[in-house]
Each structure stands twice: as structure tokens, then as C-alpha cells.
Amino acid sequence: MSYRVGIPRGLAYYYLFPFMQAFLQALGVEVVVSPPTDALTMAAMSSCPTDEPCVSVKLFYAHAQRLVNSGVDCLFVPALSSVDRDNYCCPKLIGAAAMIRNGLDLEAEQVLAPEWNEREKPGRWQDNLREVAARLDVGPADAERAIQAGFAAQAAAEELAHRGLTIPEVYHRLCSQEKPHRQHLDPAAEYDRQEVIAVLGHPYLLYDRVGHRVVERLAEYARVITPEMIPAADYWPEVAAIYEGNRLWAYEARILGAGLSLLHQGKITKMVLVEAFECGPASVIETFLATEAERYDIPFLLLTVDEHTGEAGLVTRLEAFVDTSGGRQRGRSPVKGSTTPPPRRQALRVGAPGMGLLDVALTTVLRECRVKMIPTPPVTKHTVELGKELAPEFICYPLVTTLGQIRELLKQGANTIVMVGGKGRCRLGWYAQIQELLLKRLGLDFRLVIIDSPLPLRQRWPAFRRALAEITANAPLWRIIRGIYRGYQKMMVLDQAEALVRRKRAYESRHGAADKLWQDFVRQVKRANGASQVQGLYQGFTAALRAIPEEDSQPLRVKIVGEIYTVLEEFVNQEIERFLASRPEPRVEVVRETSASQWFNLNVLHRRQEVERYRAVLAAAAPYLNVCVGGHGQESVGETVLAAREGYDGVIQLLPFTCMPEIVAQNILVPLSEKLDIPFLSLIVNEQSGTAGWETRLEAFLEVLAERREKMAISGGEGYGLLPGY
Template identity: 40%
Template sequence: MKRVSFAHMGYSYLGFQQLVEDMGFEAIVPPHPSRATLDRGVTYAPEYACIPFKMVLGTYLEVLERGAQMIITSGGVGPCRAGLYGMMHEKILRNLGYDFEIFIFDPPLTGIWTFFLKLRRVLKTAGVSWLAFVDIVRRAWAKLKLLDELEQTATVIRPYEINKGETTRLFHQCLKLVEQARSMKEITAAREECISLLKNIPQDRTRRPLKIGIVGEIYVLLEPFMNLDIEKTLGEMGVITHRSIYLTQYTTTDVLSHGAQDVRQLAHPYLNQFVGGHGQNSVGETILYARNGFDGVIQVAPFTCIPEIVAKSILPRVSRDFGIPVLSLTIDEQTGRAGVETRLEAFVDLLRQRREQREAKRDAALLFGY
């Protein structure tokens, strides 16, 4: 049985593990990213590469040493450099003496015939028919959608929790239940149990949490180790967060389609062309969060990420035009948790003061009739 692995990105590994195992492979599940994983990637990566490149390289080193024989990964198209990362990872790993297969899948719409030829080779290796593969994907997709739903549910409940940390504890309990669910019936049952667990957490609904949107590059948004658990940290500060990217939503809008056109249209007056990655989306999503009444926006970006650098240069103007504060956090291997938490605390304090000032002005207007 061939041993297959993939990159670790948030909680999606549970869906990919099921996909690989249902195809008849042995899944080498990548360990959760750690400082050791990053240090290994930094050792062999080019200095100019962004932190997702270094972390994924470190992950590949770990899974190859655990016996992985095949790596399945995603590619991309320019102008973001991420489209070349799969090839660069392969070259570095082969130069280090590792022997393995790698399948790099670019978005289907960039070359649908090439995509299906690669997929056919994987299915032939697995001995899986196209009909069986459709059913396998259906179950894995249901699990990925459930994982996204549970993340969103947890971020809404966490600011109201009475016992600090209980949402996070039960969320991780839910991950175990989701991992064990394999059939559609089991996944549906796991959803009902998990949603019930989370919604029955003791809450103080008299609280008035702030709402912060989070934009930026996909890997640092989805992987908690990379963003230093920003959603958990903000939630325990009394903030409801919403990411601009969830994996299943991104897959339908950007991988299987031509992107969220409404979001890019919003960005058009400020950034009227595709600059790669999620740069244009970060601008458009910030405008969308402002229109939907969010109190602030945080941009999380890897150091040297050109699309997010472009967005960062534009966001101050968007902030002024739409009256929404924006905090930009740049992440690299030198970023420390304490420094990020200090900046988040200061930003949340600013947003609370701003809300209080707005409410005081509104109350004065109502009282004195001006």
C-alpha cells in the first residue's frame, strides 16, 4: 500500500486524510506545524521565500522521514510565486536525496486536460474508478464543509463563554468526533452532536462583543500556528471574528471558478487588476466588512508576500474612505506571540474606545436634538 501525504493547513488535514485513505492509500498525516517544523524549512529554503514556503517544506521533510512515498499538493498561476513552490519544493527535496513521487495540481480551469491526466494517474495507482472517486470526494467534501462550519460556530460563541477556554476545549473534542466519522450518515450525526455541544456552552449574552474581519494570505489565515492563534486570542478578548477565507468557500470561488467577482469589483476603484494571491481580495473584503458593520479589520500576511504588500499599501486609503480601522500584521520566522498579542490588545482597546465615542455622540444628538 502506497504511503501518501500532503501539506498541513488548518484542520483540513482531517478531510484530506479521509480522501487518501478511502482511495486505498495509507495516509501519512502531517504533524501539526511547530517551531521545529519551521526551523527545518528555514534551513533549506531560500532566504527570500515566504513563511508558508518554509513551513510546507519543513512539513514535507517530516512526512518523508515518516515514510511517505507520494506527496499530493496544489499549484497555482501567477503572478504570485506560490505557483512555483511545488516545483521548488521538489527540487530542494531531491537535492537532499529524498526519493518520492509528487503530484502538483493546478486549478482545473487553468488547464483542465492536464488536471484530469494527473488525476487519472493517481486513480490508476490507487486502483479506483472514476465513479468510486466521485463518492469518495463527496464524503471528504462533506467533512471539510463541517470543519469550516465548526470553526465559524466556535468564533461566534467564544466571546460569550463564561468559562474561559471551554469553547476551544469542546471544539477540539469535536475534531475527534469528526475524525471518527467516515460515512455521510456518521458525518451528519457528528455535525448534530458538535453543534449541540458548542451551542450549549454556558454563555453571557449580555456582553457586546466587537466584530473584526480577518483578511490576508490563505495559508497564514487557515493555519493557527502560523497566525499565532489569532482567532482564539481575539475571541477570548471578547471579539467575534470572521475570516475572509474558509477552505470550502475558497475552493468553490477561486479554484473551481474565476474568483469572487463581487469582491474584486468592490476593490476595483483601488486595485483594478489581479496581482496574484489574495491581494485584490484583501482590499475588496475590507470594504465588504466595512459595509457590513464590522468594527475593524486585521490583515495577516507573510513577510515578502508581494500581493499582500500591494494590498497593505492601499488599505490605509480604504480605511479612511470607509471609516474602518485596519491593522496589518506581517508574519515571518522571527514573529513572536507576545508581540502580536500586545498589538491585538491595543487594537481591540482602540476599537472599544471608538465605539464608546460613537455611541456617546449618538446619545448626545438624541438628547439635545442635533
């Protein structure tokens, strides 16, 4: 049987098509590529379940839909988790196959999705390709030849690109794809041989319809250099020179490294970065490129595009940019500005942005080490405004709020800032470096210390120990360990107590009684000195909580899932848990698994209870999302599946605007919730989220849940039991 296998013209197509085509053709199948983006493709973007993904993901849905409609037997959509040993790919490349399969309601056998994950599963990429070959009725020997044919084709494509060809030109010569359309776009354009413009961005933007042919337009005015033309020997050292730059997302590393290489070698006179609206990784590399272009006095233009971007406005901006003066003399040294004097020795004053009550644990550690910690300011509207003044436009909301908190801490006298690190699939690990760049451009003088996980100890402990020494003024290790233990104890009892409060709110006769106890308890725990005192406070708190009178009711049970910062930070989520529990009718019990101690128990201590639950969550997610997309994206899917099985009335997902892992999860959960027959509400937060609209949506959601429960009761559906008492 001869199979027809479709390759959507988007995302991985623009990076790995030579490999994919050669591999599949060597297996003896017919390769069908979706046609170039046209009006029909743009109309088919409605197949994307939500509006949140970047335009490239929406186009990928459209191209996949057109292939399915054309009658292909299956789609070939590799899950690109990691193509290099040190880093990951963007979550949308990791989760593309899962989004397509769930969003287009395809059967598992209709999507061939071999995972490439060199970081966590080195060598398995070829095994996964052999499994694809077997599904296409091809034996091991022919599969091996097909894999080698793919590698050879990809190497040939990269060699052609390094000679100065664009990706469409390479694909035309090597893969028999359509010839790039040549047309004089601006009759008035005058080519300047002295100008060389770097046009940076993902090829699925630069060479698709939504990019409005930006490369071709600028090529009428000057020589254009694009990222694919820069070999790894030139771009990789530039990325490696950045702190943990080797762990930047693979394809963004190529874009950033290419831009830095061209700047540092003096090969360009202007630079353009094209990014998609809401593109997460682009919001990170944008800061590095803009900062370095300014340092070299090279004009820099950021173009943001989506499906609504008008061609006329974009062309006007390009024409004005081409006329920009400056950058004519290549090869010059960086512009010298005022140098910041080396910091004077000062008494250590540590500050750290917060997340829920996590700062209580850090304060305890530093107090034990006799180091002054500036109290973490609560997130307020003013905090958000301070962060928004400096942050890139499409950076995620948690970076904005924590950036604002850092500015407040520095104003209050902090001279050392502690931030979490850990480069992974989401942007969290890059917050600290981006924030440092942005703040030091203001001339602020401070030391930034990045705390990363100490595991695995053999590789990570030395860096972790150095970071601890910096923020504890070289305190003895025994003091640090005792402080960590005491801080952990506080974090644990606070999370346990808060879980009890969430339950009590649903039953208490007088609204607000549990919250009053909770607020007093938090203040007492903050002041407590030893673990025994903390435990005593906890026992007293639980006894007082039990004594609060309860009503006889069967509250709605609502599960909260989503991105950890948004779930835990009350100002950011507009105190959603309190709002839900404050409704007189219907009463609501809010349940969430995510907490600071749960994360620590799972990822650092590997406690059995958390590990077993985590495995159950991943197993529940696997039929719908079987790869990790970063953050809590996979957990959001798994917890929703379990919530349906465990009898919850509904699920609410909380995510920051532009959060990549949660957007992947959202696009799976919207169609999946219908299959699971569980009401689902996805709430996206940013600095413009209004309380009134937020509460209206929540009240409407609760009405749906109440009506659904009533109908189930009438029809004889299973009742909803109460959660066990504490």
C-alpha cells in the same frame, strides 16, 4: 489642449519605455520622464505608505511623487497583468498604478492605467490604449497610428539590445535619453578577455542607483552579458523545458531563460544574480539558477540590494568574486555527480503538507482508495527550522513551513508527496518544484505529485486524472469520486462548525467551553466513515454549542482578511483567533470569510452564494484596486471596504513576509482605511515573529477599537448590532 504626461523612471519604464514614449508622443502630448534617481528621489521614498515593498516599488513611488510635484497633468502607468498568453507578470507590476493612485492620494483621472492582460483578456490591450487616447482628446484614427508607432519603437529597441547594448545605451540611441555615464570606477581593474560574466536581474535594479552600477563595474574586468541581450529564440526554449515553465512570470522568465541559455551554451565563466530585498519572483528563479550553475561548475554570486545597501560592501564582494577561480573553460559539460538509483517499487505511502484542517479531506479520499497516508505533522518550531535550513532567504513563509513538513513526512516513511500546483500571479504554484529541487539536492528519494485544478475540464482533466491515479494507486474512478465527496463533506462541516465556534467564543460565560467541544468534534469527524455519520455529528455539535450559557454583551466585531495559508494555519498566525476571543474585556467576535470549503465552493463548484459574494467583494475593491494581483490581495481590499459598510469595528490583515499580492493590498489599505474611517492593523509573519510583541500590538489595537466605539456612542453614532444567530 496639450497635455503633459509623466512616466516614472522605474518598473515598466525599464521594459516598455520605447513603446510608451512613441505612443504618447504620437498622440501629441508632452512626455515627461522623472530624473534619474538621486538624493531627492531617495528622500521621496517616504511617500510609500509602508516599509514592506521591495526597493523598486518604493523608488517608483518616489519617481511618481516627483512628477506630481512638477505639475504634470497625469501619470502613465500601465497595469501589466500579462504580456504573454501563457503567463502573468509580478503582482507589483500589476498593482503599481493602484498603489500609486491610493498612496499618493491622486484622482482617478490623474493616472492613465491601461491594463495589458493577454492571458485573460487577449486583444484588449489595444482597446485600453484607445481609451487612453480618447481621454487625451485624440480620435480613433490617430490612436491607431500611435499604437503602431509604439510597437515599432519597442521592436527597434529589442533589436538594438540583441546586438549587445544595455538598456540605457538603447534608450540613449533610440529615445534621446541621457547618455550612460562612463567613468573608470576601479583604477586597479585588469580586463580579462577570457572572462565572460552574466549579470542577471531586473533592469530597474541593474541600472538604477540602488544597483551601484554593478554592470559597469564588472565590465571593467570582463565582458558582461545581460538578459536584454538574449533573444527570445535563445531564452524561451530553456524556460519551456522546465515543467510549466511557460507559465513563469514573463520578465522573470526572460532573466531565468537568459541565464540557462548562457550556461548551457557554454558562453560564460561566471554568473551574478542581482535581486531586491524581499523580491518574490527572484526567490524562485534563484533556486533554478544556483542549482544549474553548480551543475556546470560556474561560480555564482547572489547580490541582494535595497535602499540601505552600502556601496563599499557590495564592491568588496564583487572584487572578491572576480578573483574567484573556476569557470575559466567555457563550453564544458555538466559536472557529473553521484546518480540516484531509480526508485524501487514500494507500497504507496502518501504524505502532504497541511493548511488548517485541509488534510482531513485528503486523508478521507485516500482511505476510500485504500492507500496509506502518513498523518500530516502539525507545524512546530522544529518544522520551521527544517524548512528554513533549505529555503531561499526571501521565499514566503508558507513555503518554509510546508518544506519542513515534507522533510518530517519523508522521515516518517512517506515515499510520495502531494502538493498543490496552479501557476498564477503568486508563488504558490512554484512551491512544489522548488521544494523538489531543494530536497533532491540532499539526496532524498521520493515522488512528487502536483495536484492542479481540473478546470477547464477539456484542457486540465487528463493531467488531473493522472495525478489522482498516482496518489490513489490507480483506484477505480468511482472510489475516487466517493472519497472526494466524503472528504468534501467533512471539510464543509468542519468549516461551518468553526464559524459557529468563532461566534460562540464572543458570548460564552465560561471561556474555553466552545473550544473543548470543537476539539472533540474534530476528532470525531476525522474518524467518521460516511456522510450521514458526519451530518449526525454536526447536528449533535450544534445542539451542544447552543446549550453553552452566554453572557449579555456587545462584543467588538473584527474582520480577518489576508493570505489564505496565514489566515488558516494556527501555528503560523499564532492562534490569533483564540487570542482575540480570550480577552475578558473587551469581548471580541472574530469573523473571516476565507476557508478551504469557501475556496472550493467558489473556484471548483461555482456555488451561487460564494460567486455572488465574490462579485460583491470585487465590486467593493474596484474603485481602489480594479485588477487581480494574485492570491487574496484584491479580496483583502474588497472585504475591508465591505467591513466598513457592514459596521465592523476593525480589520486585521494577515500576510507572510514578502507576500507580493498582500503587500500590494497593504499599500492600498493603509491610506484607504483612513478614508473609510475603519481601524486597520496589518500583521506580517515569518519565522522570527515573537508572541509577546504580537500580543502587545493586538491588545493596543483592541483598545483603539473600544475607545472608538465609546466615542461613537457618546456622539450619537450608529450602534453596532449583533450578527444573526446560527
